Amino acid sequence: MVIDVRNTYETRIGTFRGAVDPSTTAFREFPSWVDHQFQLVKMESHQSDSTADNISELKETQIQEPKRLPRVAMYCTGGIRCEKASSFLLSKGFKEVRWKLNSDHFKGLVYHLEGGILKYLEEVPRAESLWDGECFVFDKRVSVEHGLVQGTYKLCYGCKQPVSDADMEAPEWEHGVSCPHCFSMKSDEEKERARARQRQFQAWGIIGGPDKGRRDPAKSSSKQ
Template structure:
């Protein structure tokens, strides 16, 4: 139950100004642009404005439209229009659970997805499951039902998103020359499924932080505005800087992290956290760390949000472990908020970055305007693609200065493969040659085409 917030009727209220004065001033010192995946810059520096820009859709990120055949409607297209169960959808899901035998699920889950032509990415770890998949409503439903057959994974937290008619037409009319058939450099592929085994389903690097044991209080999207409008609430964006750059909630504090693993360091730096000085004995014999806070240093009420809610599960568990008492997080994340809260009532500004081919979404989960730089996996606008630093498939203004000439040349070679065949690696990608002669012929074709 959320407490009554004194300023809940004022949607323009900002977070507690006294808290903002406590933040390290270096958090707001501009720094040079850098790729979030290449090196670890000062995590307390930002190099961008928090305001998003209005842009129009561009085809630059997938190559010239004139050089690619337009997919022809197939029987599947007409079937999807007449049968809602065959319409494509994207479902993001996760579940924290005690799952030590997670590796046993990998093979049957991957085989089922391939059989049903469900694509996307799924992570299995000892702490649970996390995934984003695309397919027809029936096929996706079968995959999710298979996962929830394991009682430990029942109650998956799910967010459904529609697929645009253009993307659906390309999916059904898929050929090796289709723009969406290439995805080796993209975080999500419509034509391929990956089921990976990892140590964590979302990497914080702190194994003692367990959302299975305790998390913050969930806040429904319809109740979120009242919470974050209260001046005594500190609103924290738990995402990374390449995500917050294109959109965030009004008045939210941006940690400017380049990876989720940096979040604990940011908390330690920004809050004056006393050390635990006693152990509280619980009924049953177990002990719990107890932190004594001086009244003047009492931590504020914190409300956190992320894309789909999974990072907030760990972040809220971490803050509770640190001694924070009032920790809230947006249930279902930004995606659920954009789905349920009408735009006129919304406190969201800009677009939401998503880790699939859509790149970004707007209110109602409509397709956004940003494209993806395949050199650094960051969202780029039409304005970005007009700069000298933009080179399709190679660099953008956000990664140009951090890439060596050798890295740029490798990216250009990959882009030439894409331009020639519509897929990274050539037309035989994923297929086993029938003979040594076929293999030599294909390798020869690759070599001649790349020269």
């Protein structure tokens, strides 16, 4: 089982083929998803026939015992959320195995994609890749593709989620205010506040703008 540890606004623009999407809207929902997901596995009880005198059958049962928890591979954007997810699963009795890049990605006893999707996209060429779509990143690029080339998504400043060109054609799209993904979740009051903020941003350039607090990359690199 391969689990995408990221949230829905990330998984909807790209995932590894065949991965399970827990459909979380925030990482804090992940532990309860795990509890729910693997409780079902826990309830599977072994039919132990006490009258069985077949030793090989008994042995088989014993060998199968540790398989109660399935093999799980996890990945996230840069590997950090997997560290948290890993320690949670370890606390639930899972055994840790590092998931090495360029090994048999989805078949081995695997646990955690080191360096995350970003390292994978950087190193694995598109032709050999199991990745579909784009990877949402928390910087100005919004999304990246293979080779870490900037992707096609833009950001909705209303919800900080990625939007496609098609999203921006939708009637729910209003620059700086809402997109099809957040339109129905925002009250008229919130939209009005966002419009005011957007007007302020257009007038002053910086206040509350999307680039607030961003470092000048030229400056910070020259210091080092």
